[in-house]
Amino acid sequence: MAALPLGFLLVILQALLCFSDDVKLKPKPASKPVRLFTEEDLKNYNGHDEGKPVYMAVKGVVFDVSKGKEFYGKGAPYNALAGKDCTRAVAKMSLDPEDLTHDTTGLTEEQLQSLESVFKDTYKAKYPIVGYTARRILNEDGSPNKDFKPEDQPNFSIKDEF
Numbered sequence: 001m002a003a004l005p006l007g008f009l010l011v012i013l014q015a016l017l018c019f020s021d022d023v024k025l026k027p028k029p030a031s032k033p034v035r036l037f038t039e040e041d042l043k044n045y046n047g048h049d050e051g052k053p054v055y056m057a058v059k060g061v062v063f064d065v066s067k068g069k070e071f072y073g074k075g076a077p078y079n080a081l082a083g084k085d086c087t088r089a090v091a092k093m094s095l096d097p098e099d100l101t102h103d104t105t106g107l108t109e110e111q112l113q114s115l116e117s118v119f120k121d122t123y124k125a126k127y128p129i130v131g132y133t134a135r136r137i138l139n140e141d142g143s144p145n146k147d148f149k150p151e152d153q154p155n156f157s158i159k160d161e162f
């Protein structure tokens with residue numbers, strides 16, 4: 001086998017190194033930015049305006065539940081959950097107005113476990129994440145919440161940016 005000139009091999013090696021640097025340093029930009037939603041923002045996506053997507057939040061994660069319009073759309077059985085963070089309602093499987101809140105104070109161990117499984121097996125498995133509630137990412141004083149971790153879910157593509 002004829003030996004390749006050393007210079008030629010070096011050029012190839014350099015090209016490979018440059019390429020791998022590019023891959024490491026330039027993450028592919030996400031097609032859509034992830035949003036931070038205030039309670040007011042989220043209300044705009046409660047399903048009442050048929051021209052808009054339907055969003056709801058569980059545990060501070062905002063899901064686009066538009067493909068579940070038969071559940072969450074205008075006049076649908078779970079429409080009360082749309083346009084807000086209704087973690088408590090999902091944990092208790094309740095549509096009682098006082099449970100339509102992010103507040104999980106006083107939930108039983110069983111309710112918290114049920115919340116986890118619905119969050120994972122229904123919401124994360126079925127619906128794309130479009131953002132997070134401001135309450136989840138920011139502390140009460142507006143400073144960043146250091147405990148915040150982006151969800152590890154397949155259709156959330158820019159998690160590395162957080």
Ligand code: HEM
Nearest residue numbers: 065068071078081089090091092093094095118122123126
């Ligand atoms: C008589 C009472 C109820 C019945 C018969 C019922 C029935 C159902 C059925 C059949 C499904 C599955 C639909 C499917 O995957 O094709 C479902 C899903 C669901 N139910 Fe209920 N339900 C009831 C009460 C409630 C209440 C009070 C809540 C309050 C939060 C609730 C929350 C949900 C949620 C979050 C889903 C998942 C929807 C999705 O896939 O996005 N359900 N229910």
